[in-house]
Amino acid sequence: MATATATSAATSQYQPQDGRLLDVENLHVHFHTRYGTATVINGVNFTLDQGQTLAILGESGSGKSVTAQAIMGILDMPPAQIPEGVIKYCGQDLLTMPEEQRRKTRGPEVSMIFQDALSSLNPTFPVGWQIAEMFREHRGMNKSDAYAQAVRLMERVSIPAAKQRVKAYPHQFSGGMRQRIMIAMAIALDPAVLIADEPTTALDVTVQAQIMGLLQELQEERQMGLILITHDLGVVADVADRIAVMYAGRIVEQADVFDIYSRPAHPYTKGLLESIPRLDLKGQELAAIGGLPPNLMRIPPGCAFNPRCAMAQDICRTERPHLLEVGPNRSSACHFSKEVLGA
Amino acid sequence: MTEATLAADAQTTSPDDQSVGEAQSLSQEAWKELRRNPLFVISLILITIFVVMAIFPQLFTRINPNDGVLAKSLTPPSSDQWFGRDLQGYDVYARTIYGARASILVGLFATFFTSLLGVAIGTVAAYYGGWLDSIVMRITDVFFAIPFLLGGILFMSTFPNTANSSYASIVGKVVLALSVLGWPGIARLMRGAVLQVKPNEYVLAAKALGASPWRIIRSHILPNAMAPVMVVSMINLGAYIGAEATLSFLGIGLVAPAVSWGVAISDSLPYIRQAWWFLVFPSIFLSLTVLAFIMLGDAIRDAFDPKGR
Numbered sequence: 001m002a003t004a005t006a007t008s009a010a011t012s013q014y015q016p017q018d019g020r021l022l023d024v025e026n027l028h029v030h031f032h033t034r035y036g037t038a039t040v041i042n043g044v045n046f047t048l049d050q051g052q053t054l055a056i057l058g059e060s061g062s063g064k065s066v067t068a069q070a071i072m073g074i075l076d077m078p079p080a081q082i083p084e085g086v087i088k089y090c091g092q093d094l095l096t097m098p099e100e101q102r103r104k105t106r107g108p109e110v111s112m113i114f115q116d117a118l119s120s121l122n123p124t125f126p127v128g129w130q131i132a133e134m135f136r137e138h139r140g141m142n143k144s145d146a147y148a149q150a151v152r153l154m155e156r157v158s159i160p161a162a163k164q165r166v167k168a169y170p171h172q173f174s175g176g177m178r179q180r181i182m183i184a185m186a187i188a189l190d191p192a193v194l195i196a197d198e199p200t201t202a203l204d205v206t207v208q209a210q211i212m213g214l215l216q217e218l219q220e221e222r223q224m225g226l227i228l229i230t231h232d233l234g235v236v237a238d239v240a241d242r243i244a245v246m247y248a249g250r251i252v253e254q255a256d257v258f259d260i261y262s263r264p265a266h267p268y269t270k271g272l273l274e275s276i277p278r279l280d281l282k283g284q285e286l287a288a289i290g291g292l293p294p295n296l297m298r299i300p301p302g303c304a305f306n307p308r309c310a311m312a313q314d315i316c317r318t319e320r321p322h323l324l325e326v327g328p329n330r331s332s333a334c335h336f337s338k339e340v341l342g343a
Numbered sequence: 344m345t346e347a348t349l350a351a352d353a354q355t356t357s358p359d360d361q362s363v364g365e366a367q368s369l370s371q372e373a374w375k376e377l378r379r380n381p382l383f384v385i386s387l388i389l390i391t392i393f394v395v396m397a398i399f400p401q402l403f404t405r406i407n408p409n410d411g412v413l414a415k416s417l418t419p420p421s422s423d424q425w426f427g428r429d430l431q432g433y434d435v436y437a438r439t440i441y442g443a444r445a446s447i448l449v450g451l452f453a454t455f456f457t458s459l460l461g462v463a464i465g466t467v468a469a470y471y472g473g474w475l476d477s478i479v480m481r482i483t484d485v486f487f488a489i490p491f492l493l494g495g496i497l498f499m500s501t502f503p504n505t506a507n508s509s510y511a512s513i514v515g516k517v518v519l520a521l522s523v524l525g526w527p528g529i530a531r532l533m534r535g536a537v538l539q540v541k542p543n544e545y546v547l548a549a550k551a552l553g554a555s556p557w558r559i560i561r562s563h564i565l566p567n568a569m570a571p572v573m574v575v576s577m578i579n580l581g582a583y584i585g586a587e588a589t590l591s592f593l594g595i596g597l598v599a600p601a602v603s604w605g606v607a608i609s610d611s612l613p614y615i616r617q618a619w620w621f622l623v624f625p626s627i628f629l630s631l632t633v634l635a636f637i638m639l640g641d642a643i644r645d646a647f648d649p650k651g652r
Contacts, residue, residue, distance in 0.1 A: 074550045078473070107553030114551075119544040124566040133562065137554055185552060 027085035128166030255330035461529025469537035577640030
């Protein structure tokens with residue numbers, strides 16, 4: 001395993017500078033629909049280093065999955081459009097790269113795991129064939145070598161009796177096993193960046209823990225940069241190093257995991273944390289954030305969160321807060337971050 | 344899904360005590376289902392007989408279908424001539440046997456070319472979408488608007504077969520006419536199937552893992568979108584054989600020297616009161632062939648339809 005990592009790193013034309021893998025700057029994504037233009041991503045900035053786990057947190061429709069798909073370059077364009085922004089991978093802009101060159105980065109450089117492993121696997125082919133396909137497409141391996149690699153990977157993601165099961169079809173596996181196979185495919189070519197888009201949402205709680213454990217283990221083993229997209233605060237707490245909270249297409253708060261959990265600097269983050277059921281507060285009503293996320297075609301002026309925010313003042317309805325430094329290595333986009341931190 | 348396949352998701356389980364179920368794809372399960380279906384077995388036997396008849400008619404009769412004995416014109420069926428003789432004194436049995444070849448050839452080739460054209464056009468339109476889709480599908484609509492038989496009649500009367508055309512060109516023209524008119528149905532069906540398969544996450548996943556467009560189409564789209572086209576093609580095969588007979592019946596499809604059921608039926612009509620055998624036997628064979636292919640298509644559709652389980 002270690003040798004495979006070493007050889008692929010040596011042959012790659014992409015070398016991280018100072019451990020910096022991804023640099024997303026001022027990313028905008030619009031969706032053009034019959035009813036108007038939806039601003040799904042509205043100026044997102046973040047970075048990802050080797051060995052780092054960044055969790056992108058947010059409600060449905062906050063733009064977290066679209067961010068991932070924009071990085072992967074698998075958005076359907078049209079209707080999607082990227083009017084502005086830079087996505088640098090090892091210093092090279094993925095967005096201006098020729099399509100064929102970019103396609104070759106998918107798999108060996110940047111790779112992705114999807115939410116629903118059942119629908120992410122092709123039902124007409126055995127799982128081993130699908131893993132082997134990665135080696136045949138990108139490495140030009142012959143059939144038997146590629147199958148041997150597939151068995152090795154299935155063993156690595158702890159699928160029992162991998163040798164016998166390599167010829168089995170996706171519907172013959174349980175949900176957790178399918179997600180393991182999806183992970184095996186995603187890590188097959190030793191990517192430097194792995195994006196996991198809600199990898200455990202479709203799974204049982206016990207299986208969730210196993211899958212998260214496996215991802216963390218693989219990340220440490222290969223020093224991958226991991227982007228974990230989720231709406232589940234519980235999942236990220238143990239795994240993530242940094243957390244970026246998204247709301248209506250923008251990052252509203254970004255900080256190290258410990259800081260965010262102990263002292264949130266944005267009212268939205270605070271609301272999210274308060275809405276987690278806690279064992280020590282039994283019998284009390286759960287604090288939920290009232291209202292709904294805004295319609296992305298009509299984002300309110302000022303701070304997008306102001307209609308739902310308990311602290312909103314006049315300035316929140318007119319002026320959009322910028323993502324500003326509010327402490328060491330943390331930033332927040334709120335006019336009253338200091339008050340939130342102090343509270 | 345069998346019990347053996349529901350393997351526990353525990354890492355502690357040792358690899359050896361896992362009972363592993365035999366791998367079964369959808370097509371393998373469908374095959375199992377088909378073998379138990381009497382409709383499928385009957386239609387397959389019939390089709391096998393007709394295909395053998397088409398390839399080796401000599402196995403079924405020693406009589407030359409072009410040996411006309413005018414003295415025996417319109418002899419009724421007897422032990423010498425099982426199906427009787429027609430106006431020209433041809434043996435109806437021999438001509439019916441030899442007639443299978445033209446019908447099956449036309450049916451197979453017309454199905455092959457309509458499927459090929461329809462699948463290619465439908466897949467490209469649906470996969471690439473946008474303006475390409477719009478243009479291609481409008482062209483498809485134009486062809487779709489031409490009534491099948493009317494178009495066939497128009498085509499065949501514009502480029503008529505004559506008695507001294509070669510066998511290949513006589514059959515080829517009919518195949519061409521049917522293919523030109525038949526592909527839009529398959530193209531629409533294929534486009535619909537591809538549109539259904541395309542948003543699946545495994546297509547997105549393949550894209551995210553760096554598969555090229557051609558590989559995505561070949562490995563992920565086509566295998567998952569082909570089932571409806573295969574079934575409809577099978578049913579169409581029967582319909583094309585019927586269409587060939589119709590064109591021949593109208594005197595513009597196959598012509599002599601080609602021997603065909605449609606031609607035989609057409610020739611027999613004026614003598615239906617004196618010589619029923621001349622009409623009835625080719626008609627029975629034609630009906631059975633069309634029925635066999637439609638039944639086969641039906642059985643396959645049922646086997647591939649997961650809702651029928």
